[in-house]
Amino acid sequence: xTNAVSEETINDLRTMARQIEDADDWWxxxxxxxxxxxxxxxxxxxxxxxxxxxxxxxxxxxxxxxxLLAQVMPNAHLTDIYxxxxxxxxxxxxxxxxxxxxxxxxRTELALLKPNRVVALGHLSYRLLKRHVPExxxxxxxxxHFAYVVRYNKTALYESNMRSAFxxxxxx
Numbered sequence: 001x002t003n004a005v006s007e008e009t010i011n012d013l014r015t016m017a018r019q020i021e022d023a024d025d026w027w028x029x030x031x032x033x034x035x036x037x038x039x040x041x042x043x044x045x046x047x048x049x050x051x052x053x054x055x056x057x058x059x060x061x062x063x064x065x066x067x068l069l070a071q072v073m074p075n076a077h078l079t080d081i082y083x084x085x086x087x088x089x090x091x092x093x094x095x096x097x098x099x100x101x102x103x104x105x106x107r108t109e110l111a112l113l114k115p116n117r118v119v120a121l122g123h124l125s126y127r128l129l130k131r132h133v134p135e136x137x138x139x140x141x142x143x144x145h146f147a148y149v150v151r152y153n154k155t156a157l158y159e160s161n162m163r164s165a166f167x168x169x170x171x172x
Contacts, residue, residue, distance in 0.1 A: 005113070009041070010041075016108065020038070024084075029078035029080075032070075035070050036076070040078060042115070043077070043118070043166060044076070044079060044109075045076045045078050045079070047121040048081060048125040049090065064158065077115065081132070083102055084096070088147070110133075117141065119166060120143070122144065126142040
């Protein structure tokens, strides 16, 4: 299920990771021993924007998300369409002036890894991808956002939701 990628592609991905780390208040999904986070080279899982909360290894949202990804799709490429940290859902109120810069960075990720599946992490991400990155529509799916899963105690149903998002075309 994972894409074979060249060492050159891995080096390019490392360069992109450093660009995120060097940018003011940008963030990327961390890697763990099994889940690759931003350094994953498989199907994309795309959030709308990173929150401002500390997302340490014991964070409940992270544990629910990463522990299940470790079983379902450990090599997924985890990313956000907008990399700058902000309040949850703030992109609903309007897009920042630098939004297109982030979309272009995301398109570079797409061009580099050439995923066969892009899965939006929640409804907002799904809407943003459909509207601002229309080229992913044919391979776009959607799964619940991990914060929704934790907040509404949907953990028992999350595995089937996640597996379905990776396997089936979303007809919406």
